[in-house]
Amino acid sequence: MPGPLLDTLKGSIPDVPPVWLMRQAGRYLPEYRELRAEKGGFLELVYDSEAAAEVTVQPIRRFGFDGAILFSDILIVPHAMGQGLEFLAGEGPKLSPTLLEAKLEDFTADHTRFDPVYRTVQLTRQQIGDRVTMLGFAGSPWTVATYMIAGQGSKDQGPARLMAYRDPKRLEAIISAIVDVTIGYLRGQIDAGAEAVQLFDSWAGSLAPDQFERWVIAPNAKIAAAIKSSHPDVPVIGFPKGAAAHLPAYVRETGVDAVGLDETVDPHWANEALPEGLPVQGNLDPLLVEAGGAALPERVATIVRAVEGRPHVFNLGHGIGQFTPIEHVEQLLRALRG
Numbered sequence: 001m002p003g004p005l006l007d008t009l010k011g012s013i014p015d016v017p018p019v020w021l022m023r024q025a026g027r028y029l030p031e032y033r034e035l036r037a038e039k040g041g042f043l044e045l046v047y048d049s050e051a052a053a054e055v056t057v058q059p060i061r062r063f064g065f066d067g068a069i070l071f072s073d074i075l076i077v078p079h080a081m082g083q084g085l086e087f088l089a090g091e092g093p094k095l096s097p098t099l100l101e102a103k104l105e106d107f108t109a110d111h112t113r114f115d116p117v118y119r120t121v122q123l124t125r126q127q128i129g130d131r132v133t134m135l136g137f138a139g140s141p142w143t144v145a146t147y148m149i150a151g152q153g154s155k156d157q158g159p160a161r162l163m164a165y166r167d168p169k170r171l172e173a174i175i176s177a178i179v180d181v182t183i184g185y186l187r188g189q190i191d192a193g194a195e196a197v198q199l200f201d202s203w204a205g206s207l208a209p210d211q212f213e214r215w216v217i218a219p220n221a222k223i224a225a226a227i228k229s230s231h232p233d234v235p236v237i238g239f240p241k242g243a244a245a246h247l248p249a250y251v252r253e254t255g256v257d258a259v260g261l262d263e264t265v266d267p268h269w270a271n272e273a274l275p276e277g278l279p280v281q282g283n284l285d286p287l288l289v290e291a292g293g294a295a296l297p298e299r300v301a302t303i304v305r306a307v308e309g310r311p312h313v314f315n316l317g318h319g320i321g322q323f324t325p326i327e328h329v330e331q332l333l334r335a336l337r338g
Ligand code: CP3
Pocket: 021, 022, 023, 024, 025, 026, 027, 036, 042, 069, 070, 071, 072, 073, 074, 075, 087, 091, 092, 093, 137, 139, 153, 200, 202, 319
């Protein structure tokens, strides 16, 4: 019997919205920090399936969330495409050589890098109950490309946006290669036990309208269609962060089954603007969870009311921050579940 999260992604409306939080496994949890210190680093943790499954399950054990999101990273895809990947403490990810210095053809792909991730999904699926939904994910091609091109996080995604204007054919080839690898990667996660998958497009918001069509909508539509053709029962959640007024077009044209709203989206507006019955996910401000206080339960209630009558998966508008007190997550859950 599937759990309330999967049911909601397929159109049901339970009395209390199911809930999971982006980045729910991570540094705000002491048990995560302990295991990470033991393994020596983030990538060591990701490629150690037993440890990654343990990290995936930690927030379920502690909070009873309705979904377990695979513990991995969107940059595992470039790594499997042959780009060097490091996570330096306090500096974030570094990919080398960048796609300004090198071409995709210079890389030697190694798709066996996905194997431990699939194993993590299998091990996690065995440890969580039937009513907890196993969520897989990948980065969306545009967001992944911004890191592959700049080699790291970049201000306003400038290097990738410049390539889009100067040499769109080159960007097209990069995006199309990411699309192909991502389809295989998501199918692998689903075959290992993922029951729904989320596409993270964290930098969708930096593009001009025609560019948004080409680099956000088109590649996500290809991925959603491929998953639909091979695994028609597996919902695809699109999360185009910063898409704002593009959200209705994104939903219509990509064919995603559910859409994640970031915290800048007014849920009342979204409820009016999005197709009737389309499941939405979100959208509490992660910084309000960090701050806590009376405004937290009030905002939870406002969001729930705004999308009442529509399938709603409660979540944050973006990942939970590392300095979030655990009691504030408990406060959120009390506000939601009573
Ligand atoms: O949601 C989850 O808990 C699942 C695991 C997950 C991680 N990253 C773990 C992680 C997911 C879904 C991601 C997605 C991700 N990774 C995105 C898209 C979503 C978003 O947050 O915008 C992006 C852009 C990345 C790339 C990335 N990974 C960056 C820029 C960083 C460094 C910044 C930071 O927060 O540390 C990471 C590292 C990372 N990915 C950590 C975790 C738990 C922190 C690693 C650590 O130091 O322990």
